[in-house]
Amino acid sequence: MAINRRGLPEINAGSMADIAFLLLIFFLVTTTMDQDTGINRKLPPMPDSEQETPPEINAKNIYVVLINSNNQLLVEGEMMQISDLKAGAKQFINNNGMNPRSSDNPEKAIISLQNDRGTEYKTYIRVQNELAAAYTELRNDASLGKFGERYADLDKIKQKEIRKMYPQKISEAEPKNIGGNE
């Protein structure tokens, strides 16, 4: 104790607040609070030269979605509004052989998406979003029926089970250039 009393005088901490404020303002200004969000997708790997021919898929199990350079949709040979796409996709995936011209079961159902080089990115994302929403709703229905919980609230193992029932198969074909854009 004696040392303390005789030692160095206390350092004045009055300016500590000022220094801290300075740092605080710096971090306040440089901070970006927004979380990056987006739609996750996985690209197919480049085809190998000696790859065997892809397996034949029954045409009725493929849901063909085409987008042209005017951002119009052609689904299974018919024009469709984007707002109807989700319902259409759901019906196709969950057909389970009811309609002989639609998919056999959700595991076999494949959605094939093809766009033009002139298609607007906004439309493309909207279509991707609608298709993803169709799968989300189907998975939610299935998990509510089976586990009584929403898909997002399930644990990993149960989620995998539901995912196996409704695998999200969206295939993207190489784009064509019908619209004549650069």
Place this chain on the structure above:
Amino acid sequence: MSKFRKNGKKGMPAISTASLPDIVFMLLFFFMVTTVMRETTLFVKVQTPKATEIKKLEKKSLVSYIYIGSPIKRLQASYGSAARIQLNDAFATVEEIQEFIATEQQARDEKEIPYMTTSIKADETAKMGIITDVKQELRKANALKINYSTRKGTY
């Protein structure tokens, strides 16, 4: 002068500011922890499209960004208004993407490479042609995990 009483001495005692540094430090640490430094200056105008089925982008250190959009107003005189690709701090051509991905992969640990994601931040008015070109280059560079950057919302 003695007409006026000295108010100062009789008024309220000064509030102690001794705990002010503590409060400020607390705020400081909060902002220090949540802060993400802005690492690139954007040369292209990017307004990402809206979507509802969005997921949060995790592990920011493993994400590389590709910006696509028309150049900002200031640069339109010299670069035109056609959509361009920006990598890091400069405009780039489609061919440069493979090199960009390779350098990004080299900067990371070998074990982390399969978890690396490429975030495509494209303007909603961009055409699919340029985005398809970018996607093809990413396939060639074997960077298959991608994320289309979107905002939350509906049309």
